[in-house]
Amino acid sequence: MIAALEARYDPALAEPWDAVGLVCGDPAEQVRSVLFAVDPTSAVVDEAIAAGADLLVTHHPLLLTPVHGVPADDPKGRVVHRLVRAGIGLFVAHTNADRAAGHGVSDALAAAVGLVDAVPLEPAAAPGAGLGRVGVLREGISLGQFAEQVAMALPTTPGGVRVAGDPERLVRTVAVCGGSGGSLLAAAAAAGADVLLTSDVKHHPAVDAAEVPGPALCDVAHYASEWPWLPVAADLLHRDLGGQVQVTVSGRRTDPWTFRVDGRLRR
Missing domain, CATH: 3.40.1390.30 (NIF3 (NGG1p interacting factor 3)-like)
Structure with missing residues (x-):
């Protein structure tokens, strides 16, 4: 699975500062179902768990800056703990997917x-x-x-x-x-x-x-600008693996903005 993803999204294409590849999970674990999303948010993790996914593939990294621990009382650490407990791996294709x-x-x-x-x-x-x-x-x-x-x-x-x-x-x-x-x-x-x-x-x-x-x-x-990549990447992985793995694109909107107020033009 990891080899198939890296064949399409070569880690060598990533920026030196980037954090791509397998974030958590056993690379030898069998994968039957993959969920693709832009961001590894808690809502997306909920979706992955509910769907019974074995692997979550996101565009944006979970841990972009250096960390010294992933305690469960930290928002990002909590995501790692939830994924591990659910037996779900996390793979990131960021600037290597851009290029x-x-x-x-x-x-x-x-x-x-x-x-x-x-x-x-x-x-x-x-x-x-x-x-x-x-x-x-x-x-x-x-x-x-x-x-x-x-x-x-x-x-x-x-x-x-x-x-x-x-x-x-x-x-x-x-x-x-x-x-x-x-x-x-x-x-x-x-x-x-x-x-x-x-x-x-x-x-x-x-x-x-x-x-x-x-x-x-x-x-x-x-x-919104990066979402179109998800169905493309999902379809490629499905075909590369001979249709043996179920692929799904997340239905969660991870744009952080929730509403907009347009004020009246003032003279």
């Missing part, structure tokens, strides 16, 4: 919003691997229409889709990066993108981007 060639997080995002001929925005050494993707829409549409297309393609979240740019701007070439991809704005501009779709864009870079020629910005919830 994976052909079936990574940004590949899935690109496909979800209708891009074709997508290639890495920031290539890695391995062929087809790298951060972000840039591709084209089959037909040019306005930025407003593209934003609506994004909203229909991705999970609904309270934050919705935020756009910086003229809604009538023609969009044909699109750069995407699942997760926090604001740092790829210059690469998107160099690739001739009309818009960069990503998450967690900060105020000052967005203001600066509006002052110079370059891509418009389309900002969605971090969770």
